[in-house]
Amino acid sequence: MKKVNKLQNQNRVNWRTFLKDVFICSLEAYGGPEAHYGVFTDQMVVKKKYITEEELIELIALCGILPGPSSTQTLVAIGYKMGGPILAFLTMLVWALPVLTLMTLLSFLYQFLERMNLSFEGLRYIGPMAVGFINVAAYTIGRKVVKDKTTLALLLFGAITTYFIREPWIFPLVLIIGGIVSIITSKKEELWNRVKLNPPWRYLIAFAVFAIGGMALASISQNKIIHLFESFYRYGYLVIGGGQVVVPLMYSELVEVNQFMTNQEFLTGYGLVQGLPGPMFSFSAYAGGMASRGGSVLHQIMGAIAGGIGIFLPGILLIYFVYPVWENLKQITGIKVSLKGITAVAGGLIITAALILMQKNGFVIDNFIVMIITTALLFTKKVPAPLIVVLVLIAGFII
Structure with a gap:
């Protein structure tokens, strides 16, 4: 059942629209991870409802445990949830490549x-x-x-x-x-x-x-x-x-x-x-x-x-x-x-x-x-x- 729900969740997300929202996040995210999470909450949770606030907090906790760029990993994890590893990779490019x-x-x-x-x-x-x-x-x-x-x-x-x-x-x-x-x-x-x-x-x-x-x-x-x-x-x-x-x-x-x-x-x-x-x-x-x-x-x-x-x-x-x-x-x-x-x-x-x-x-x-x-x-x-x-x-x- 979980696999079916996951596939349905991925299929209903328009990748172009999602990546556009990621790009909006990249333009608004100043000041380090703490400030970035506020942008993610506004764009990914409140406006577009890709994930719930509880899910975002859990992802922040996960990425806080892992080595690496925590806010980047959080956004990539959202991309993974929405469309699997390929969309996660594209999320990374749209988020980080401009800067x-x-x-x-x-x-x-x-x-x-x-x-x-x-x-x-x-x-x-x-x-x-x-x-x-x-x-x-x-x-x-x-x-x-x-x-x-x-x-x-x-x-x-x-x-x-x-x-x-x-x-x-x-x-x-x-x-x-x-x-x-x-x-x-x-x-x-x-x-x-x-x-x-x-x-x-x-x-x-x-x-x-x-x-x-x-x-x-x-x-x-x-x-x-x-x-x-x-x-x-x-x-x-x-x-x-x-x-x-x-x-x-x-x-x-x-x-x-x-x-x-x-x-x-x-x-x-x-x-x-x-x-x-x-x-x-x-x-x-x-x-x-x-x-x-x-x-x-x-x-x-x-x-x-x-x-x-x-x-x-x-x-x-x-x-x-x-x-x-x-x-x-x-x-x-x-x-x-x-x-x-x-x-x-x-x-x-x-x-x-x-x-x-x-x-x-x-x-x-x-x-x-x-x-x-x-x-x-x-x-x-x-x-x-x-x-x-x-x-x-x-x-x-x-x-």
């Missing part, structure tokens, strides 16, 4: 300014503005994840550990420790209750092949595109909690370890993506393009493509694997319990990212003022994020 294209073009911004003999100083306030966005994300997520003494301790553990150890391997380690501590300290019984699952293993196998194959190729190849794909794919499966959480991982490896770009260039891209609609993981296209500079235009575009595909692919493969068995999977208590500790540690990572990026920007008076004003405007919610970006750009070129 990925824009961020790829913005990776050429510094070359453009240099060719036009325009000063890079005009971008100097984008960095402090980006720190303001991270400050708000750190406060919002920190307030959400700290629920007791254990989660507060895990948040501080994540912040302090990653502040003093700036190596790429430390980030997955502290996240795993957070999940383990949460399980150990849990008072709930039967955490690993058995449920009957029949998952599509091909997607998990593909996920593992890309992960293991990417690391193997990167270890024997000097090709930068391969190395970038492996790095961004790794970011995609290590991050739980959306675009803000991936920032410290990317910053540590791309700026501090490999020095693919400067602190200012990194923050410029992160600041600009705040003014664009769509998933914040699209920052990966900018970062991949910037890391591939020094060769041809095609090589830089390939770097942006490697970054964009790499960071989105693991999350999409995981949602393809998990969603068909979600009704049974969500009954496993241990999965939900571990998420409590993982998200607490992730909150600590964002706090550290905000602190380090403030230090890198320099505590000069005008940078500090821009950061404070940006943070205040975001808290008041009276000025849209895109307008803040535009105003900061104008101020940089005028002052």
Whole structure:
């Protein structure tokens, strides 16, 4: 009976109309996962009634458990529910491709300014503005994840550990420790209750092949595109909690370890993506393009493509694997319990990212003022994020 209802549900949905609604979501979705869910509720639940509000909340919970871009996975899961894996893939393209294209073009911004003999100083306030966005994300997520003494301790553990150890391997380690501590300290019984699952293993196998194959190729190849794909794919499966959480991982490896770009260039891209609609993981296209500079235009575009595909692919493969068995999977208590500790540690990572990026920007008076004003405007919610970006750009070129 469930299979019949599912097929009827898929057949009655006009794919073109559904994808048009997805595109509307992509144009209205500013400000990260929390804001995106409001857009999804308005467009997918209230206006078009593709799913119920209860179903949307369940999908948000599912994607909160999984690594990857949570709001993207939520929308892709809705596409899967409406039309299966093909419509889910088209949903992903319509949702993410426009902003990925824009961020790829913005990776050429510094070359453009240099060719036009325009000063890079005009971008100097984008960095402090980006720190303001991270400050708000750190406060919002920190307030959400700290629920007791254990989660507060895990948040501080994540912040302090990653502040003093700036190596790429430390980030997955502290996240795993957070999940383990949460399980150990849990008072709930039967955490690993058995449920009957029949998952599509091909997607998990593909996920593992890309992960293991990417690391193997990167270890024997000097090709930068391969190395970038492996790095961004790794970011995609290590991050739980959306675009803000991936920032410290990317910053540590791309700026501090490999020095693919400067602190200012990194923050410029992160600041600009705040003014664009769509998933914040699209920052990966900018970062991949910037890391591939020094060769041809095609090589830089390939770097942006490697970054964009790499960071989105693991999350999409995981949602393809998990969603068909979600009704049974969500009954496993241990999965939900571990998420409590993982998200607490992730909150600590964002706090550290905000602190380090403030230090890198320099505590000069005008940078500090821009950061404070940006943070205040975001808290008041009276000025849209895109307008803040535009105003900061104008101020940089005028002052």
